[in-house]
Amino acid sequence: MNIAIASGKGGTGKTTLSTNLAMLLAESQKVVLSDLDVEEPNSGLFIEAELLHEENKFKMIPEWTKDKCTLCGICQDVCNFHAVIQLGTKIMVFPQLCHSCYACSELCPTEALPMIPKKMGVLKHFNSGNLSFIESRLDIGEEQAVPLIAQTIQYVNENFSDNIIRIYDAPPGTSCPVIEATKDADFVMLVTEPTPFGLHDLKLAMETMRELKKDFGVVVNRYGIGNDDVLKYCTTEAIPILAKIPNDRRIAELYSSGKLIYNQHPEVRKQLDSIKNCILELNQMSAR
Protein backbone atom coordinates (compact mmCIF):
# COMPACT_ATOMS: atom_id res chain seq x y z
CA MET A 1 0.00 0.00 0.00
CA ASN A 2 1.62 3.23 -1.19
CA ILE A 3 0.46 6.56 0.22
CA ALA A 4 2.01 9.72 -1.24
CA ILE A 5 1.86 13.00 0.64
CA ALA A 6 2.03 15.89 -1.79
CA SER A 7 1.05 19.53 -2.24
CA GLY A 8 1.27 22.14 -4.94
CA LYS A 9 2.50 24.86 -2.63
CA GLY A 10 5.65 24.35 -0.59
CA GLY A 11 5.70 24.65 3.18
CA THR A 12 2.12 23.52 3.75
CA GLY A 13 3.10 20.71 6.12
CA LYS A 14 3.93 17.66 3.98
CA THR A 15 6.89 16.68 6.11
CA THR A 16 5.03 17.35 9.36
CA LEU A 17 2.20 15.08 8.22
CA SER A 18 4.51 12.38 6.82
CA THR A 19 6.72 12.08 9.89
CA ASN A 20 3.96 12.32 12.50
CA LEU A 21 1.70 9.92 10.63
CA ALA A 22 4.50 7.40 10.11
CA MET A 23 5.45 7.46 13.80
CA LEU A 24 1.82 7.13 14.84
CA LEU A 25 1.31 4.14 12.53
CA ALA A 26 4.56 2.61 13.80
CA GLU A 27 3.02 2.39 17.27
CA SER A 28 0.91 -0.49 16.03
CA GLN A 29 2.41 -1.86 12.79
CA LYS A 30 5.35 -1.91 10.45
CA VAL A 31 5.61 1.17 8.26
CA VAL A 32 8.05 2.55 5.71
CA LEU A 33 8.59 6.29 5.45
CA SER A 34 10.48 7.44 2.38
CA ASP A 35 11.55 11.04 1.79
CA LEU A 36 11.30 11.72 -1.95
CA ASP A 37 11.91 15.46 -1.65
CA VAL A 38 15.48 14.68 -2.67
CA GLU A 39 16.34 18.34 -3.33
CA GLU A 40 15.56 19.36 0.24
CA PRO A 41 14.97 16.22 2.34
CA ASN A 42 13.70 17.21 5.81
CA SER A 43 11.93 14.17 7.23
CA GLY A 44 15.16 12.89 8.76
CA LEU A 45 15.34 15.96 10.99
CA PHE A 46 12.30 14.66 12.89
CA ILE A 47 13.12 10.94 13.03
CA GLU A 48 15.55 9.36 15.47
CA ALA A 49 16.65 6.07 13.98
CA GLU A 50 19.68 3.90 13.49
CA LEU A 51 21.50 3.97 10.16
CA LEU A 52 21.43 0.46 8.69
CA HIS A 53 22.72 1.02 5.20
CA GLU A 54 23.99 3.76 2.92
CA GLU A 55 24.68 3.70 -0.81
CA ASN A 56 25.69 6.15 -3.50
CA LYS A 57 23.23 6.54 -6.34
CA PHE A 58 24.35 7.02 -9.91
CA LYS A 59 22.98 8.07 -13.24
CA MET A 60 24.48 6.78 -16.46
CA ILE A 61 26.16 9.25 -18.79
CA PRO A 62 28.28 8.78 -21.93
CA GLU A 63 32.05 9.16 -21.76
CA TRP A 64 33.96 10.07 -24.88
CA THR A 65 36.73 7.68 -25.90
CA LYS A 66 38.87 9.80 -28.19
CA ASP A 67 40.84 6.91 -29.74
CA LYS A 68 37.75 5.14 -31.06
CA CYS A 69 35.97 8.26 -32.33
CA THR A 70 35.80 8.98 -36.05
CA LEU A 71 34.05 12.35 -35.52
CA CYS A 72 31.10 11.20 -37.65
CA GLY A 73 28.75 13.48 -35.71
CA ILE A 74 25.96 10.93 -35.16
CA CYS A 75 26.06 11.33 -31.36
CA GLN A 76 25.43 15.04 -31.60
CA ASP A 77 22.63 14.52 -34.12
CA VAL A 78 20.78 11.95 -32.04
CA CYS A 79 20.91 13.82 -28.74
CA ASN A 80 17.63 15.69 -28.30
CA PHE A 81 18.91 17.34 -25.12
CA HIS A 82 22.04 18.98 -26.54
CA ALA A 83 24.05 17.07 -23.95
CA VAL A 84 26.56 15.84 -26.55
CA ILE A 85 28.20 18.48 -28.71
CA GLN A 86 30.94 18.21 -31.30
CA LEU A 87 33.40 21.08 -31.04
CA GLY A 88 36.06 20.90 -33.73
CA THR A 89 37.84 17.60 -33.17
CA LYS A 90 36.37 17.12 -29.70
CA ILE A 91 33.15 15.63 -28.36
CA MET A 92 31.91 17.39 -25.22
CA VAL A 93 29.42 15.75 -22.84
CA PHE A 94 27.26 17.89 -20.52
CA PRO A 95 26.15 15.54 -17.71
CA GLN A 96 23.52 17.97 -16.29
CA LEU A 97 21.65 17.94 -19.59
CA CYS A 98 21.89 14.17 -20.16
CA HIS A 99 18.70 12.13 -19.68
CA SER A 100 20.51 8.76 -19.86
CA CYS A 101 18.59 7.63 -22.96
CA TYR A 102 21.67 5.77 -24.31
CA ALA A 103 20.95 6.84 -27.92
CA CYS A 104 24.39 8.43 -28.50
CA SER A 105 26.16 5.50 -26.91
CA GLU A 106 24.31 2.70 -28.67
CA LEU A 107 24.02 4.39 -32.05
CA CYS A 108 27.73 5.27 -32.19
CA PRO A 109 29.16 3.10 -34.98
CA THR A 110 32.55 2.73 -33.27
CA GLU A 111 31.48 2.36 -29.62
CA ALA A 112 33.30 5.55 -28.73
CA LEU A 113 30.75 6.67 -26.12
CA PRO A 114 30.41 3.96 -23.46
CA MET A 115 27.97 4.75 -20.64
CA ILE A 116 29.57 5.22 -17.24
CA PRO A 117 28.00 5.86 -13.84
CA LYS A 118 28.08 9.39 -12.43
CA LYS A 119 27.18 9.93 -8.78
CA MET A 120 24.06 12.05 -8.27
CA GLY A 121 23.23 11.47 -4.62
CA VAL A 122 23.13 9.24 -1.57
CA LEU A 123 20.42 6.92 -0.26
CA LYS A 124 20.26 6.09 3.45
CA HIS A 125 18.21 3.40 5.14
CA PHE A 126 17.42 3.85 8.85
CA ASN A 127 15.46 1.76 11.30
CA SER A 128 13.67 2.44 14.56
CA GLY A 129 11.36 -0.26 15.91
CA ASN A 130 8.48 -0.72 13.46
CA LEU A 131 9.62 2.20 11.33
CA SER A 132 11.94 1.92 8.36
CA PHE A 133 13.04 5.28 7.04
CA ILE A 134 14.58 5.72 3.59
CA GLU A 135 16.01 9.08 2.59
CA SER A 136 17.70 10.17 -0.62
CA ARG A 137 19.64 13.36 -1.00
CA LEU A 138 20.55 14.92 -4.35
CA ASP A 139 24.12 16.20 -4.65
CA ILE A 140 24.24 19.99 -4.87
CA GLY A 141 24.63 21.12 -8.46
CA GLU A 142 22.73 18.10 -9.81
CA GLU A 143 19.65 19.44 -11.54
CA GLN A 144 17.53 16.36 -12.17
CA ALA A 145 15.65 14.96 -9.21
CA VAL A 146 13.63 12.42 -11.20
CA PRO A 147 16.26 9.65 -11.64
CA LEU A 148 17.07 9.70 -7.91
CA ILE A 149 13.37 9.61 -6.96
CA ALA A 150 12.84 6.65 -9.30
CA GLN A 151 15.79 4.75 -7.80
CA THR A 152 14.59 5.47 -4.26
CA ILE A 153 11.14 4.02 -5.00
CA GLN A 154 12.85 1.05 -6.61
CA TYR A 155 14.90 0.51 -3.44
CA VAL A 156 11.73 0.53 -1.33
CA ASN A 157 10.03 -1.92 -3.71
CA GLU A 158 12.99 -4.29 -3.59
CA ASN A 159 13.40 -4.21 0.18
CA PHE A 160 9.87 -4.20 1.56
CA SER A 161 6.81 -6.30 0.92
CA ASP A 162 3.66 -4.83 -0.65
CA ASN A 163 1.61 -5.41 2.51
CA ILE A 164 3.60 -2.92 4.53
CA ILE A 165 2.18 0.60 4.54
CA ARG A 166 4.58 2.93 2.76
CA ILE A 167 4.40 6.68 3.21
CA TYR A 168 6.11 8.80 0.57
CA ASP A 169 6.95 12.43 1.39
CA ALA A 170 6.80 14.05 -2.08
CA PRO A 171 8.46 17.26 -3.30
CA PRO A 172 6.34 20.43 -3.75
CA GLY A 173 5.02 21.59 -7.11
CA THR A 174 3.25 19.84 -9.98
CA SER A 175 6.02 19.07 -12.47
CA CYS A 176 8.13 16.03 -13.24
CA PRO A 177 9.53 15.28 -9.75
CA VAL A 178 6.00 15.22 -8.31
CA ILE A 179 4.75 12.94 -11.08
CA GLU A 180 7.62 10.53 -10.42
CA ALA A 181 6.95 10.57 -6.67
CA THR A 182 3.20 9.97 -6.96
CA LYS A 183 2.73 7.83 -10.07
CA ASP A 184 2.89 4.51 -8.18
CA ALA A 185 0.78 5.69 -5.24
CA ASP A 186 -2.47 3.92 -4.36
CA PHE A 187 -3.70 7.05 -2.63
CA VAL A 188 -2.46 10.66 -2.52
CA MET A 189 -2.96 13.06 0.36
CA LEU A 190 -2.77 16.70 -0.71
CA VAL A 191 -1.78 18.99 2.12
CA THR A 192 -2.92 22.58 1.82
CA GLU A 193 -3.58 25.65 3.91
CA PRO A 194 -6.83 27.65 3.81
CA THR A 195 -5.37 30.72 2.07
CA PRO A 196 -5.60 32.05 -1.50
CA PHE A 197 -2.11 30.65 -2.29
CA GLY A 198 -3.07 27.33 -0.71
CA LEU A 199 -6.29 27.10 -2.72
CA HIS A 200 -4.68 28.10 -6.01
CA ASP A 201 -1.92 25.51 -5.69
CA LEU A 202 -4.34 22.86 -4.43
CA LYS A 203 -6.30 23.25 -7.66
CA LEU A 204 -3.10 22.70 -9.66
CA ALA A 205 -2.20 19.65 -7.58
CA MET A 206 -5.70 18.22 -8.04
CA GLU A 207 -5.50 18.74 -11.78
CA THR A 208 -2.22 16.80 -11.76
CA MET A 209 -3.68 13.94 -9.70
CA ARG A 210 -6.70 13.73 -11.98
CA GLU A 211 -4.36 13.54 -14.97
CA LEU A 212 -2.57 10.66 -13.22
CA LYS A 213 -5.98 9.09 -12.40
CA LYS A 214 -5.14 8.95 -8.70
CA ASP A 215 -7.51 8.70 -5.77
CA PHE A 216 -6.84 11.58 -3.44
CA GLY A 217 -8.03 13.41 -0.37
CA VAL A 218 -7.19 16.74 1.20
CA VAL A 219 -5.61 17.54 4.56
CA VAL A 220 -6.14 21.14 5.62
CA ASN A 221 -3.25 22.40 7.71
CA ARG A 222 -3.23 25.65 9.72
CA TYR A 223 -7.01 25.36 9.87
CA GLY A 224 -8.49 28.58 11.26
CA ILE A 225 -6.20 30.99 9.41
CA GLY A 226 -7.24 32.66 6.14
CA ASN A 227 -10.78 31.89 4.98
CA ASP A 228 -13.06 28.95 4.23
CA ASP A 229 -12.68 28.96 0.44
CA VAL A 230 -10.65 25.73 0.47
CA LEU A 231 -13.36 23.91 2.43
CA LYS A 232 -16.09 25.24 0.15
CA TYR A 233 -14.13 24.24 -2.92
CA CYS A 234 -13.57 20.69 -1.65
CA THR A 235 -17.28 20.37 -0.85
CA THR A 236 -18.28 21.55 -4.33
CA GLU A 237 -15.79 19.21 -5.98
CA ALA A 238 -16.79 16.34 -3.66
CA ILE A 239 -13.24 15.78 -2.46
CA PRO A 240 -12.90 14.16 0.94
CA ILE A 241 -11.31 16.26 3.65
CA LEU A 242 -9.30 13.78 5.66
CA ALA A 243 -8.34 16.06 8.52
CA LYS A 244 -8.12 19.65 9.70
CA ILE A 245 -4.94 20.36 11.62
CA PRO A 246 -5.41 23.53 13.68
CA ASN A 247 -3.45 26.75 13.21
CA ASP A 248 -1.52 26.98 16.44
CA ARG A 249 1.72 28.78 17.12
CA ARG A 250 2.69 25.94 19.48
CA ILE A 251 2.73 23.50 16.52
CA ALA A 252 5.03 25.82 14.58
CA GLU A 253 7.30 26.05 17.62
CA LEU A 254 7.52 22.27 18.10
CA TYR A 255 8.18 21.82 14.38
CA SER A 256 10.85 24.50 14.42
CA SER A 257 12.90 22.57 16.98
CA GLY A 258 12.60 19.28 15.09
CA LYS A 259 10.05 17.76 17.45
CA LEU A 260 7.13 15.52 16.60
CA ILE A 261 3.71 16.96 17.38
CA TYR A 262 1.19 14.11 17.56
CA ASN A 263 2.36 13.03 21.01
CA GLN A 264 2.29 16.55 22.47
CA HIS A 265 -0.87 18.05 21.03
CA PRO A 266 -4.17 16.19 21.66
CA GLU A 267 -6.07 17.84 18.81
CA VAL A 268 -3.33 16.96 16.31
CA ARG A 269 -3.34 13.41 17.65
CA LYS A 270 -7.12 13.23 17.13
CA GLN A 271 -6.84 14.46 13.54
CA LEU A 272 -3.99 12.05 12.76
CA ASP A 273 -5.90 9.16 14.30
CA SER A 274 -8.67 9.77 11.81
CA ILE A 275 -6.15 9.77 8.92
CA LYS A 276 -4.63 6.60 10.32
CA ASN A 277 -8.03 4.89 10.39
CA CYS A 278 -8.63 5.99 6.83
CA ILE A 279 -5.29 4.45 5.76
CA LEU A 280 -5.95 1.20 7.58
CA GLU A 281 -9.35 0.94 5.91
CA LEU A 282 -7.82 1.58 2.47
CA ASN A 283 -5.16 -0.99 3.23
CA GLN A 284 -7.76 -3.61 4.09
CA MET A 285 -9.68 -2.84 0.93
CA SER A 286 -6.57 -3.17 -1.21
CA ALA A 287 -5.64 -6.48 0.48
CA ARG A 288 -8.99 -7.96 -0.49
Place this chain on the structure above:
Amino acid sequence: MKEIVVISGKGGTGKTSITASFAVLGGNNVVVADCDVDAADMHLLMQPDFAQQEDFYSGELAVIDQDKCTQCGDCANVCRYGAIPIVDGEYIVDALSCEGCGYCARVCPTQAITNIDLMVGKWYVSTIKTGGVMVHAKLGVGADNSGKLVAKVKNEAKQIAAATNNEYIIVDGSPGIGCPVVSSISGANFVVLVTEPSVSGLHDLKRVYELVKKFKIKAGCIINKADINNEVSGEIEKFLEKENIAHISSLPYDETFTEAMTVGKTVVEYEKNKLNNSIVESWERVQLLINN
Protein backbone atom coordinates in the same frame (compact mmCIF):
# COMPACT_ATOMS: atom_id res chain seq x y z
CA MET B 1 19.72 46.97 -14.79
CA LYS B 2 20.21 44.62 -11.81
CA GLU B 3 18.59 41.27 -11.29
CA ILE B 4 17.45 40.24 -7.79
CA VAL B 5 16.33 36.65 -7.24
CA VAL B 6 14.38 35.57 -4.17
CA ILE B 7 14.75 31.89 -3.20
CA SER B 8 14.52 29.84 -0.03
CA GLY B 9 15.34 26.16 -0.46
CA LYS B 10 12.37 25.27 1.73
CA GLY B 11 8.87 26.10 0.56
CA GLY B 12 6.43 28.24 2.50
CA THR B 13 8.94 30.54 4.16
CA GLY B 14 7.31 33.66 2.72
CA LYS B 15 9.22 34.12 -0.55
CA THR B 16 6.26 35.20 -2.63
CA SER B 17 4.74 37.48 0.03
CA ILE B 18 8.07 39.27 0.43
CA THR B 19 8.83 39.40 -3.30
CA ALA B 20 5.39 40.85 -3.99
CA SER B 21 5.92 43.48 -1.28
CA PHE B 22 9.22 44.48 -2.89
CA ALA B 23 7.45 44.67 -6.25
CA VAL B 24 4.90 47.09 -4.79
CA LEU B 25 7.60 49.18 -3.13
CA GLY B 26 9.67 49.21 -6.35
CA GLY B 27 6.60 50.30 -8.34
CA ASN B 28 7.39 51.50 -11.84
CA ASN B 29 11.07 51.03 -11.30
CA VAL B 30 11.00 47.24 -11.41
CA VAL B 31 10.05 44.46 -13.77
CA VAL B 32 8.69 41.46 -11.87
CA ALA B 33 9.31 37.88 -13.01
CA ASP B 34 7.44 35.02 -11.35
CA CYS B 35 9.79 32.10 -11.95
CA ASP B 36 8.01 29.68 -9.64
CA VAL B 37 6.29 28.41 -12.78
CA ASP B 38 5.35 25.15 -11.12
CA ALA B 39 3.07 26.77 -8.54
CA ALA B 40 2.95 30.41 -9.52
CA ASP B 41 1.09 32.47 -6.92
CA MET B 42 2.33 36.02 -7.26
CA HIS B 43 -0.38 36.98 -9.75
CA LEU B 44 -2.90 36.55 -6.91
CA LEU B 45 -1.41 39.64 -5.27
CA MET B 46 -0.41 41.70 -8.32
CA GLN B 47 -3.62 41.80 -10.39
CA PRO B 48 -1.97 41.23 -13.78
CA ASP B 49 -4.01 42.00 -16.91
CA PHE B 50 -2.63 39.01 -18.95
CA ALA B 51 -2.34 41.48 -21.86
CA GLN B 52 0.04 39.35 -23.89
CA GLN B 53 0.08 35.57 -23.79
CA GLU B 54 2.07 32.96 -25.67
CA ASP B 55 2.23 29.19 -25.77
CA PHE B 56 5.49 27.64 -24.66
CA TYR B 57 6.80 24.64 -26.56
CA SER B 58 9.61 22.55 -25.20
CA GLY B 59 10.59 18.94 -25.58
CA GLU B 60 9.01 16.23 -27.69
CA LEU B 61 6.69 13.27 -27.35
CA ALA B 62 6.89 10.06 -29.39
CA VAL B 63 3.72 9.06 -31.23
CA ILE B 64 3.29 5.64 -32.90
CA ASP B 65 1.31 5.28 -36.13
CA GLN B 66 -0.41 1.93 -35.58
CA ASP B 67 -0.99 1.44 -39.33
CA LYS B 68 2.75 1.44 -39.99
CA CYS B 69 3.73 -0.48 -36.83
CA THR B 70 4.82 -4.10 -37.42
CA GLN B 71 4.99 -4.91 -33.69
CA CYS B 72 8.72 -5.67 -33.86
CA GLY B 73 9.24 -4.20 -30.40
CA ASP B 74 12.53 -2.44 -31.20
CA CYS B 75 11.16 0.83 -29.79
CA ALA B 76 10.23 -0.71 -26.45
CA ASN B 77 13.61 -2.44 -26.26
CA VAL B 78 15.63 0.76 -26.58
CA CYS B 79 13.40 2.90 -24.35
CA ARG B 80 15.15 3.40 -21.02
CA TYR B 81 12.06 4.95 -19.42
CA GLY B 82 9.68 2.02 -19.84
CA ALA B 83 7.46 4.42 -21.76
CA ILE B 84 6.31 2.02 -24.51
CA PRO B 85 4.14 -0.70 -22.94
CA ILE B 86 1.92 -3.08 -24.90
CA VAL B 87 -1.73 -2.26 -24.30
CA ASP B 88 -4.41 -4.44 -25.95
CA GLY B 89 -1.82 -5.89 -28.30
CA GLU B 90 -0.48 -2.54 -29.47
CA TYR B 91 2.69 -0.67 -28.57
CA ILE B 92 1.65 2.70 -27.20
CA VAL B 93 3.55 5.62 -25.72
CA ASP B 94 2.89 6.55 -22.10
CA ALA B 95 3.04 10.33 -22.36
CA LEU B 96 3.96 10.86 -18.72
CA SER B 97 6.94 8.50 -18.89
CA CYS B 98 8.25 9.54 -22.34
CA GLU B 99 11.17 11.95 -22.03
CA GLY B 100 11.19 12.80 -25.73
CA CYS B 101 14.70 11.51 -26.41
CA GLY B 102 13.68 10.35 -29.88
CA TYR B 103 15.67 7.10 -29.68
CA CYS B 104 12.63 4.93 -30.51
CA ALA B 105 11.90 6.86 -33.70
CA ARG B 106 15.50 6.41 -34.84
CA VAL B 107 15.45 2.62 -34.51
CA CYS B 108 11.94 1.99 -35.87
CA PRO B 109 12.43 0.04 -39.12
CA THR B 110 9.14 1.23 -40.65
CA GLN B 111 9.28 4.90 -39.61
CA ALA B 112 6.10 4.42 -37.64
CA ILE B 113 7.18 6.82 -34.89
CA THR B 114 7.23 10.59 -35.10
CA ASN B 115 8.11 13.11 -32.43
CA ILE B 116 5.70 15.94 -31.89
CA ASP B 117 6.59 19.23 -30.21
CA LEU B 118 5.02 19.58 -26.80
CA MET B 119 3.14 22.61 -25.59
CA VAL B 120 4.16 22.56 -21.94
CA GLY B 121 2.83 25.85 -20.68
CA LYS B 122 1.93 29.46 -21.30
CA TRP B 123 3.72 32.65 -20.46
CA TYR B 124 2.32 36.12 -20.05
CA VAL B 125 3.40 39.75 -20.05
CA SER B 126 1.08 41.82 -17.89
CA THR B 127 0.69 45.27 -16.51
CA ILE B 128 0.14 44.95 -12.78
CA LYS B 129 -1.58 47.14 -10.22
CA THR B 130 1.57 49.18 -9.56
CA GLY B 131 1.63 50.23 -13.21
CA GLY B 132 4.78 48.11 -13.61
CA VAL B 133 5.29 45.07 -15.81
CA MET B 134 5.23 41.43 -14.71
CA VAL B 135 6.28 38.39 -16.72
CA HIS B 136 4.73 35.18 -15.47
CA ALA B 137 3.86 31.69 -16.63
CA LYS B 138 1.85 28.60 -16.05
CA LEU B 139 3.43 25.21 -16.54
CA GLY B 140 1.10 22.53 -17.87
CA VAL B 141 0.11 19.63 -15.66
CA GLY B 142 2.92 17.17 -15.12
CA ALA B 143 5.15 18.94 -17.57
CA ASP B 144 8.87 18.53 -17.82
CA ASN B 145 11.22 21.38 -18.72
CA SER B 146 10.23 23.82 -16.00
CA GLY B 147 13.85 25.05 -16.10
CA LYS B 148 13.42 26.12 -19.71
CA LEU B 149 10.19 27.98 -19.00
CA VAL B 150 11.93 29.74 -16.11
CA ALA B 151 14.72 30.79 -18.49
CA LYS B 152 12.10 32.06 -20.97
CA VAL B 153 10.29 34.15 -18.32
CA LYS B 154 13.57 35.63 -17.12
CA ASN B 155 14.82 36.49 -20.59
CA GLU B 156 11.57 38.22 -21.47
CA ALA B 157 11.75 40.20 -18.23
CA LYS B 158 15.35 41.18 -19.02
CA GLN B 159 14.48 42.39 -22.50
CA ILE B 160 11.59 44.45 -21.20
CA ALA B 161 13.71 45.93 -18.42
CA ALA B 162 16.46 46.82 -20.90
CA ALA B 163 14.02 48.40 -23.35
CA THR B 164 12.29 50.48 -20.70
CA ASN B 165 15.41 51.33 -18.66
CA ASN B 166 14.10 49.72 -15.52
CA GLU B 167 16.47 49.67 -12.62
CA TYR B 168 15.65 46.22 -11.26
CA ILE B 169 14.24 42.86 -12.17
CA ILE B 170 12.77 41.08 -9.16
CA VAL B 171 12.51 37.33 -9.60
CA ASP B 172 10.40 35.03 -7.43
CA GLY B 173 12.13 31.63 -7.54
CA SER B 174 10.88 28.15 -6.74
CA PRO B 175 11.69 25.94 -3.76
CA GLY B 176 14.37 23.27 -3.96
CA ILE B 177 17.82 23.20 -5.58
CA GLY B 178 17.03 21.55 -8.93
CA CYS B 179 16.71 22.74 -12.52
CA PRO B 180 14.15 25.56 -12.07
CA VAL B 181 16.21 27.06 -9.24
CA VAL B 182 19.44 26.77 -11.22
CA SER B 183 17.70 28.50 -14.14
CA SER B 184 16.33 31.27 -11.94
CA ILE B 185 19.63 32.20 -10.30
CA SER B 186 21.94 31.90 -13.29
CA GLY B 187 22.98 35.39 -14.35
CA ALA B 188 21.51 37.11 -11.27
CA ASN B 189 23.26 40.02 -9.54
CA PHE B 190 21.94 39.38 -6.06
CA VAL B 191 20.15 36.57 -4.26
CA VAL B 192 17.72 37.20 -1.39
CA LEU B 193 17.40 34.07 0.75
CA VAL B 194 14.14 33.96 2.71
CA THR B 195 14.33 31.50 5.56
CA GLU B 196 12.54 30.64 8.79
CA PRO B 197 14.09 29.56 12.10
CA SER B 198 13.14 25.89 12.00
CA VAL B 199 15.48 22.92 11.72
CA SER B 200 14.16 22.43 8.17
CA GLY B 201 14.52 26.11 7.29
CA LEU B 202 18.17 26.14 8.33
CA HIS B 203 18.94 22.78 6.72
CA ASP B 204 17.45 23.88 3.39
CA LEU B 205 19.08 27.32 3.58
CA LYS B 206 22.49 25.69 3.88
CA ARG B 207 21.88 23.46 0.85
CA VAL B 208 20.52 26.20 -1.38
CA TYR B 209 23.37 28.50 -0.37
CA GLU B 210 25.89 25.83 -1.48
CA LEU B 211 24.26 26.18 -4.89
CA VAL B 212 24.39 30.00 -4.81
CA LYS B 213 28.10 29.80 -3.96
CA LYS B 214 28.77 27.76 -7.08
CA PHE B 215 27.39 30.67 -9.08
CA LYS B 216 29.47 33.18 -7.08
CA ILE B 217 26.48 35.49 -6.54
CA LYS B 218 26.34 37.91 -3.61
CA ALA B 219 23.54 37.03 -1.18
CA GLY B 220 21.55 38.48 1.69
CA CYS B 221 19.10 36.78 4.00
CA ILE B 222 15.73 37.65 5.52
CA ILE B 223 14.81 35.57 8.57
CA ASN B 224 11.03 35.41 8.50
CA LYS B 225 8.97 34.33 11.56
CA ALA B 226 12.21 34.97 13.51
CA ASP B 227 10.62 34.80 16.96
CA ILE B 228 9.17 31.30 16.45
CA ASN B 229 12.45 29.85 17.67
CA ASN B 230 15.10 32.23 19.00
CA GLU B 231 17.67 29.48 19.35
CA VAL B 232 17.50 28.44 15.69
CA SER B 233 17.33 32.13 14.70
CA GLY B 234 20.65 32.55 16.50
CA GLU B 235 22.10 29.57 14.64
CA ILE B 236 20.99 31.08 11.34
CA GLU B 237 22.64 34.39 12.25
CA LYS B 238 25.88 32.55 13.03
CA PHE B 239 25.69 30.72 9.71
CA LEU B 240 25.17 34.04 7.88
CA GLU B 241 28.16 35.58 9.63
CA LYS B 242 30.38 32.60 8.90
CA GLU B 243 29.43 32.60 5.21
CA ASN B 244 29.58 36.36 4.92
CA ILE B 245 25.93 36.61 3.88
CA ALA B 246 24.35 39.96 4.69
CA HIS B 247 21.60 39.68 7.31
CA ILE B 248 19.01 41.93 5.66
CA SER B 249 16.40 41.73 8.40
CA SER B 250 14.49 39.56 10.83
CA LEU B 251 10.70 39.70 10.60
CA PRO B 252 8.43 38.49 13.41
CA TYR B 253 5.86 35.71 13.08
CA ASP B 254 2.83 37.69 12.01
CA GLU B 255 -0.48 36.44 10.64
CA THR B 256 -1.15 39.75 8.88
CA PHE B 257 0.80 38.27 5.92
CA THR B 258 -2.07 35.82 5.55
CA GLU B 259 -4.79 38.37 6.35
CA ALA B 260 -3.45 40.67 3.65
CA MET B 261 -3.22 37.79 1.16
CA THR B 262 -6.83 36.87 1.86
CA VAL B 263 -7.92 40.27 0.56
CA GLY B 264 -5.51 40.11 -2.38
CA LYS B 265 -3.01 42.56 -0.96
CA THR B 266 0.67 42.50 -0.17
CA VAL B 267 1.48 43.16 3.44
CA VAL B 268 2.82 46.67 2.67
CA GLU B 269 -0.58 47.66 1.26
CA TYR B 270 -2.47 46.29 4.21
CA GLU B 271 -3.58 48.93 6.70
CA LYS B 272 -3.48 46.86 9.85
CA ASN B 273 0.05 45.51 9.67
CA LYS B 274 2.94 46.20 11.99
CA LEU B 275 5.53 44.96 9.54
CA ASN B 276 5.42 47.85 7.09
CA ASN B 277 8.56 49.60 8.31
CA SER B 278 10.59 46.39 8.53
CA ILE B 279 9.76 45.48 4.95
CA VAL B 280 10.43 48.99 3.63
CA GLU B 281 13.79 48.89 5.41
CA SER B 282 14.50 45.42 3.99
CA TRP B 283 13.89 46.66 0.45
CA GLU B 284 16.15 49.67 1.02
CA ARG B 285 18.80 47.37 2.45
CA VAL B 286 18.64 45.09 -0.61
CA GLN B 287 19.14 48.08 -2.91
CA LEU B 288 22.12 49.28 -0.88
CA LEU B 289 23.70 45.81 -0.92
CA ILE B 290 23.22 45.30 -4.63
CA ASN B 291 24.71 48.67 -5.52
CA ASN B 292 27.80 48.27 -3.33
